[in-house]
Structures are given as C-alpha cells and as structure tokens.
Amino acid sequence: MLLKVIGVAFVTVVSYGVVKNVKPDLSVFLPMAAGAIILILLSDGIIRSIDSFRTIIEKSGVDERAYGAVLKIVGIGYITEFSANLCEDAGCSALAKKIELAGKITVLLTAMPIVTGVIDVIGDLM
Amino acid sequence: MGIDVIFKIAGIGIVTAVINNILEKSDKKEIATLVTLAALVIVLSLVVNMLGDFFGTLKAMFNLY
Numbered sequence: 001m002l003l004k005v006i007g008v009a010f011v012t013v014v015s016y017g018v019v020k021n022v023k024p025d026l027s028v029f030l031p032m033a034a035g036a037i038i039l040i041l042l043s044d045g046i047i048r049s050i051d052s053f054r055t056i057i058e059k060s061g062v063d064e065r066a067y068g069a070v071l072k073i074v075g076i077g078y079i080t081e082f083s084a085n086l087c088e089d090a091g092c093s094a095l096a097k098k099i100e101l102a103g104k105i106t107v108l109l110t111a112m113p114i115v116t117g118v119i120d121v122i123g124d125l126m
Numbered sequence: 127m128g129i130d131v132i133f134k135i136a137g138i139g140i141v142t143a144v145i146n147n148i149l150e151k152s153d154k155k156e157i158a159t160l161v162t163l164a165a166l167v168i169v170l171s172l173v174v175n176m177l178g179d180f181f182g183t184l185k186a187m188f189n190l191y
Contacts, residue, residue, distance in 0.1 A: 011129050015136040023139035025166065029173045033131045036180035043183055050187070068189065075188025079181070 001045060005038050028090045035082055069114050073107050080106075131176060138165050 012034035020027040050071065057067045080103025084096040142165035149158040184190070 008129055008132075012132055015132055019136050019139040022143040023162075023165075025162070026135065026139040026142070026169055029135050029169050030132060032173050033135060033176055036176045037128065037131065039180055040183060043187060046187055071188050072190055075184060075190045078188075079184060079190075 001041060004041050008034060008037050008041065031086055031089050035086065039082075065117075066114055069110055072110050076103055076106050076110065079103070131172065134172065135169050138169055141165075 012030055016027055016030045019030060054067065057064075080099055084099045084103070087093070087096040087099060142161055145161050146158045149155070149161065
C-alpha cells in the first residue's frame, strides 16, 4: 500500500512538472487529484485502525461519545491540513491560514461538549 | 480510480497547449482563450467530482457532521 502511494506521488510530481510549464493554470488540479487518490488508497488501512481503536475503547469502558468526538477531531484535522497545504502549494498561503483558523474553530466547537461534561463531573465530585 | 485521472488532466493540459499554439499561429487569439477556458472547465468538473467522492469517504470514515 505504501509503495502504491509513493508511486502515485512520483507520477503526480512528474506530470505536475510537465503541465506546469506547458499549461500553468491547469497545474493546480494535479495535487488535488493526487491527494484524493492517495486517501482512497489509504482508506482501508484507516478504517482498520479505527475499528481496532474502537474495540480497545469498548474494552476500557470509556463512554462512546468521547471516542466519537476524538475521531471527529482527527477527521477535521486531516481535512483542514489537506486543504491548507493544497492552498499553500497553489501559492496563496493567506488562504491556507484562513482554512487553518476555520479548522481550529471547528475542533473547538466539537470538543466543547466533552470539556463541559468533564467540568460537570468534577463539579459533582466537589 | 487511480492514476488515470492524473494522466487525463496532464493530457488535457498538453492538448490545450498544442491547440493554443496552432490557433495563435493562425492568429485566432480569441478562440485560443476559449479553448483554454473549455479545458479549465473540463478539468474542474473532473476534479470537483473526485473531491466530492473524497470528502464523502472522509465523512463516512470519521463520521463527521
């Protein structure tokens, strides 16, 4: 699987070089397509690791909501990092910073219920 | 779903460049810009479809929103 990803990456770099000096305005789409292909190649690995984490979580008795929130935050982090790097490659790094800001805010919103839950538990203990 | 999409995009880029050169030689500049626009639209729809599937798989995997 790793070799397949490396192969796709090399092919994209070569074709990016070719398209860049032949047709600069189409060269933005190549990294996007490569990112999508690489994720689809990795998707079964990611699914397997998520399932193994889920079995560990069930054994340890932590409630499902926390794990769901953690998973969501990981997903948001990945999407934000993917599109931020894409915008940086395309040359507009200001836009990348905006996307990172949006990602941080979304993560904060997703994590807020968990934090309030923990604070309530601590409050009850007092 | 594989590298063929990348080759398709590269091929469209090269073909558009060649067509543009030909059109510029026969001094039809305005058609050349239209060809570039058409190529951009084709590649855009191709990539947007792929990104749609990509975000769909991500959403399913991490059960976001």
